[in-house]
Amino acid sequence: MSAEDTRAPEGGAAPVAPPFAREFEATLPVHSQFVLWGNRHDSFLVRESAGARLRLLPLLDLLWETLRTSGYACLLVHDPVDGLRVHLPAAATAEESDRAEAAASRLLPRLPLPGTLPSLEALRTLMAELARPAQQIRAALAIDDASRIARGPTEMEPNERDFFRFCARLSRVAVPVGAPDGRTTPLYNPVIWLADREGDLPTWLTSGNDQIRSIGLPVPDLGDRQATARLLMRPFGVTDLDSDAEAAEACDAFAAQTDGLTLQAMIEITRLARDRGLTMTELPDAIRIYKLGVMDNPWKREYLRRRITDGEHSIPQRVVGQPQAVTKTLDILKRAALGLSGAQQSRSSARPRGVLFFAGPTGVGKTELAKAVSSLIFADESAYLRFDMSEFSSEHAGDRLIGAPPGYIGFEAGGELTNAVRQQPFRVILFDEMEKAHPRILDKFLQILEDGRLTDGRGSTVHFSESVLVFTSNLGMNVANGSERPVPHVHPDMPYEEIEERMKAAINDHFTRVLGRPELLNRFGDNIVVFDFIGREAADRIFGLQFDNIVSRVREERGIVLDVDPAVQAALRKRCTDDPHRGGRGIGMALESQFVNPLARALFDRDPAAGAHVRVTGLRREGDIVSVELS
Template sequence: MAENKWREELDIFRKIKPCIVLEGNVFDRFHYEKDPAQRMRELSSYILRFLSDAGYDIISYYDDASGFYGDGYGDDIAKFEALCHNVPSVRIQNDRIPCAFSDDNSSIGEILSSVLGQTHQAVAVIMDMASRYIVSPDNMSKCEVNAYANMMRALRQAQDVQVNGDYTKNIVILLVNKVNDLPVWFYLDNPDVKTIHVSTPDSSERMEFISGDNLRNFFDSSVWNEDISSFEGDGQAQLIKLQKRFVGLTEGFTYSDLVGMRKLCINEKYRIAQLPSVAEFYRYGVRENKWAKISGKTIRSLEDSLHSRVLGQDHAISKVMRTVKRSVVLKGNGNRPRGVLFFAGPTGTGKTETAKALAEYIFGDVSCCIRFDMSEYRQDHSDQKLLGAPPGYIGYEAGGQLTNAVRNNPFSIILFDEIEKAHPSILDKFLQILDDGRLTDGQGNTVYFSESIIIFTSNKGIIEEVEERSPNGIVRIVNRQLLDPKKNSTKEVEDAVTASIKNYFKFTLSRPEILNRIGENNIVVYDFIREKIATQILDKEIGEQLKTLENDREDHIELAPEAKLFLLSKATEDATLENGGRGIKNLVFSSLLTPLAAYIADNDISEGANIRVKRIRYDGNGDPVVDAEVLR
């Protein structure tokens, strides 16, 4: 268990090392098992009680603002002062010994040398808030360097002291957020310093927190008395499922968080069956779980909408819907995302449109589709844009684009477009998202992905970037088409694209573990827009574009067969189909809507007219124009 592990290490190394750095979950509160009051203690108070029980005679706290001080109950600070009789500046003032860490007159080194170097009494100094003694470990003033150098000198003088028939070290314990808040040269390869990580409660500890009598303490007494009978006997299995779901949702939470959730549960009179909802509300600050509102009717409507909005991709949509249905039904996925999909295939085939449709139907708003163009993250430092800059760097206050977006809207579709264009180092972040379901930004805030669907898109296997050298020696990057809709069948496209993606992760990146987290079964391959489907998309786009014009002006637009035939011939050309449905949409806009608008403007046609487009042709400049007439 996490707490026992670090406590066990502390008990072992207090006898060996004069300096122990405790880093990680140092702001949490902990239950000291020998405390009859069963209260939660701050880490500094916990350590004081632990060291006192271990036989230490004098234990002093220290922080930069207050200096050295005791716990307020004994005379430790007076005993501590007596050990510093050879340091002239030591004086007790208001039960404290003032001592700034790194000013010109700092006596921190002398004081520590005095108390650590004697053998009469076992002494421990707990240095609280040690991450805040200096501004930056990478840009230290001379006074700050001297303070740490004097501490190192004092540690070398630390003596063994006999306690209860055994020997222990006079020790200094530093409590820091992260060990690299200290200067590297102070702790790295320093035989006098041991670093111990204080973890958040592991799954077994979190389960213990809501088991037995502890579970009863989670609920208002009236709620408990009303609900518990339904979870006895055959209902016991359901109660265990609720507890396991709660444990999964609280991965990475501190003891303080668990205590806070217990208070929330009691104050808001949550029912026992709502135990997982307490964690969701505590994490996201919203009561409404959008997943819980999805009905079978919603799923059927989504599937029908996808088939009508994304034409020619029935096989891909079927795979998408399997993931969606699993995401709705299977709730106990811990912190990991509700679903993961990898959309691959040619451009303009409906990958982004599918993601938007999922956001609209599952979460009620297309704006819940959060898109990141990964071509903007090609540099090795691009992860700072996603997660936020570290402390001291420009942009630190703004946070990260990804972490901010998920924190503001945890119920969302997160679309990482053209993932292969991102710098490989960023893929490590995706590994953490897919595995742990959480990310910590540059400010130290953690966001969770447990209510989102993650979608990656890629053109791997369809196009590849190659270098092309011009006759004058200039090198540029161009895209080369690897597959041809006229030569490769739908099955050949799917096999080739899937194989290319696997090879990319396994051999090009040498990161098969990322593909394993995504899941090969979650690769969804979109086919080329072939001629038959191009006709359907053309009809759909003509209808939508003309409807927009008719709504704006209340006109009625009629398309003659010759005009439609012109559009159809252009829609099925290779140059158009290379851009898929997006190419057909652009064709309708440029070859029908734009010249029609010009015709209406040039002829000063009033709103509400009945216009017949007889044909579309190119003028002398190669621009499309319409021959039309107004029907009276």
């Protein structure tokens, strides 16, 4: 990647190099080996001098810049694929290249350059030559992909273990080298291990060894991203940000929306935007494509506003007797559709499009409303994904969501949640009965709700910025009073306002006092939607809808026209709707046992022909057995 440059943004002079590079440079006199781990594939901001231009350099280019100014003649790089080479930036002149190659040849006359075959024996010989050079030449060796040298830090072949033992000894017997220019103080010819994680190298190699320094390479902070965003505006025709308010605002938004991404990712996003013909104000679309890998955005479809408007009429027909819950849910969806989720914050957020916490009695429509939301937004009920959190009551069960950690059996498969969202980012995800999950698993939700992303067991980042998360809970329905069994905290005779107040107070108590997770409750904010008990009128409507479904199903499956006497319907209605605690699901279960089962028995025995008219004239109950009378 060629270096990018521009004038430094306002706000004071930045350091010449990133802190990790300055730490590396400062400790060259005292450490013979370094482990640079973490964000090693990124590009890094470098300022040539105070107030001067900024450049974006890959890690190896940055290391060479640091070493060159300290009097080093060359930087050698060894990787497991290509072997040994002399590293020079793409912009290096022919004279600089010849000088570095000549220095490497004088220092290592017995090793063929370039293209030494990658082997531990050749690498061992090279490191020994550098640690105690025959000539006073400063050189450094970067071992790229050091994480791949051995099968694992705790599972090594004998030759791999011997190699690292040699490296540990070499770190202590290396001698520093003086130089006529640059820094004249004797400096080591360092071995620089470039690793993905600090633990990829044997712990016994680095632990307690003062000659080996471990330096982490962090992901860029907001200031780095803002400076990089200004660098990357030039291809969009922006040359003076101080006089272009729209471009300055686009820069700030770009930096905020790339939270968690690398500077190299920002470069790739602008390339993608130019390739797609997007303007700088359309960079959020390029970010979404880069993160999610999809062009189509259901949240920006023209018909979404109309569908949500229609939902004000259709959803109450589907989720009966919950006007307050339906209204609040639709308000949150309207906010999400307009892109106003988190609008009160000072910067754009990558949090999920919508977060809903459904609380209330069982069987009142919480799950049904989640399905309705999926159908409403994405026109596809299969975009609805459900996790029963009672299956995640143990701490290790969280591996099912994001995948097992590296080194454990099955970690290559990833997690059920992360795989599903990676495959289809536009989803409604239901976490049912979340209070039954292990508290450690709830910590994963904290990351999703705060940052809108989650890293799975394979190290891949999954983004939830286009998903709607729905949590359901029965918290607050019952409370402990010192007896063996909890007692009801709310009951059907209470007004909705009192039910809502009591349940929210119980939810607050559970997260703050019982779980000790008030920060998780804060992420839900005012998105807690309390459902009411099923009232008499709603129960009658639910009964009517389910009863009609039974009659229609008999006609569709058997071709039989079913008539039921009004007296039979009235008796069934009373039996099925007497207990408001059971909710809509209880009405369906009662209908199945009181009517569907005896009807199926009677039709099976009589076996009427298709097209026949069958009339149900009565219900008869003997003990637990219910029968229907047909004519």
